[in-house]
Amino acid sequence: MSLLMFLLGLVTGAIALPIDEFNVYNYGASGFGEIDDSQAFVNAWRDACIVRTHYARVIVPEGTFLLNPLMFSGPCNPQSIHFKILGTIIASGSPESWHGRDSSQWIAFKDVTGLNVYGSGLVDGQGMHWWDQSCRYHPKLEGCTKLAPTIFKFISCKESTLSNIYIVNSPQTHVLILNSKGFNVDNVMIQSPEHSPNTDGIHIHSSHSVKITNSIIGTGDDCISIGDYTSNIDIANIECGPGHGISIGSLGKNRKVVMVEHIRISDSKLKGTTNGARIKTWQGGQGNVRHITFENLAFDAVYNPIIIDQNYCDVSGTCKEEKTGVKINDVVYKNLYGTSSSKIAINLNCSKYVPCSRITMENINLVSVQEGNQVTASCTNAKGTEVGVNPGSCFRN
Numbered sequence: 001m002s003l004l005m006f007l008l009g010l011v012t013g014a015i016a017l018p019i020d021e022f023n024v025y026n027y028g029a030s031g032f033g034e035i036d037d038s039q040a041f042v043n044a045w046r047d048a049c050i051v052r053t054h055y056a057r058v059i060v061p062e063g064t065f066l067l068n069p070l071m072f073s074g075p076c077n078p079q080s081i082h083f084k085i086l087g088t089i090i091a092s093g094s095p096e097s098w099h100g101r102d103s104s105q106w107i108a109f110k111d112v113t114g115l116n117v118y119g120s121g122l123v124d125g126q127g128m129h130w131w132d133q134s135c136r137y138h139p140k141l142e143g144c145t146k147l148a149p150t151i152f153k154f155i156s157c158k159e160s161t162l163s164n165i166y167i168v169n170s171p172q173t174h175v176l177i178l179n180s181k182g183f184n185v186d187n188v189m190i191q192s193p194e195h196s197p198n199t200d201g202i203h204i205h206s207s208h209s210v211k212i213t214n215s216i217i218g219t220g221d222d223c224i225s226i227g228d229y230t231s232n233i234d235i236a237n238i239e240c241g242p243g244h245g246i247s248i249g250s251l252g253k254n255r256k257v258v259m260v261e262h263i264r265i266s267d268s269k270l271k272g273t274t275n276g277a278r279i280k281t282w283q284g285g286q287g288n289v290r291h292i293t294f295e296n297l298a299f300d301a302v303y304n305p306i307i308i309d310q311n312y313c314d315v316s317g318t319c320k321e322e323k324t325g326v327k328i329n330d331v332v333y334k335n336l337y338g339t340s341s342s343k344i345a346i347n348l349n350c351s352k353y354v355p356c357s358r359i360t361m362e363n364i365n366l367v368s369v370q371e372g373n374q375v376t377a378s379c380t381n382a383k384g385t386e387v388g389v390n391p392g393s394c395f396r397n
């Protein structure tokens, strides 16, 4: 619009400037938490996505909004599209609400560039009924479910962010970053009970240039897990626990080809988790895990502070020995300290056929959480060097 037209608009009082804020209340959301507000969200997103401005903002104000499974799709016209959550978004607590729908997701964003999801609000997946029927913990229950919704899925999103938000009680994974490039997660809090099944905090898969910083994550599974095709992942300033730790893997399931490289996990604390710095791969996989750095990590009563498991199997004894495996090399462990709640504080358990190589351990001090108990280091089919490592002598052979 030309300046003249704009001034003319001011004079005549008929300014045709496009509106760039889309408040779900203006689309009929109730905000009571009992009526399904999905349609209001769908319509607010539709208008935000097609508006001809550089910038658009969907506003979820104070209030409680009940949403059924939803997909917010792009590509959108605005270069930057904000999704500001000030209130509370809740899922239906009943798995029946997913009947006939994709039960892997609740709120998904797809094909959006410049997406920013943030706000001081709360997103509650109400996962309890899903946990109660999960095959993981109730394998004998008739009709038990293996797949349950992820709270936030970001699929093929570029140059996007998720920040300043509180995410709780996911039926399964809380946040999934899939097929995305340039994705930053900052200052999020993710919480689910310690015994909730498969409730990973953040899972990254087939994605590149992802940063996760300044966040607090405590769940029933991995705080953060990194999947088969990932590179340039930077994870820093995380407080993890309870949960299974920060994990690269499990990789290479069903003989998949893996390419995981340039991963850095640093300046983080793990408290009461089953694992600390973990890499796990299935036998039979192919490809590489390389250029991995674990640096400046503090462990407090962690069961496996440092672990590589190249023979990962989810149900022990059901995986047969295979002659291929994912190659692991150039892994650095530096400035790691704290307490181990198991005897083997350092356990590099690599494959006979595809040994781990060029592992560097430097400045590590791990002691038993029980005073007076000794901890040990075990390295199998792993080659590398160590300086200032306690417990030491892992690479003896």
Ligand SMILES: *[C@@H]1O[C@H](CO)[C@@H](O)[C@H](O)[C@H]1NC(C)=O
Residues within 6 Å of the ligand: 311, 312, 344, 347, 349, 378
């Ligand atoms: C290494 O992995 C094998 C196969 O899973 C297992 O039997 C063995 O106990 C592991 N070793 C250690 C030290 O954990």
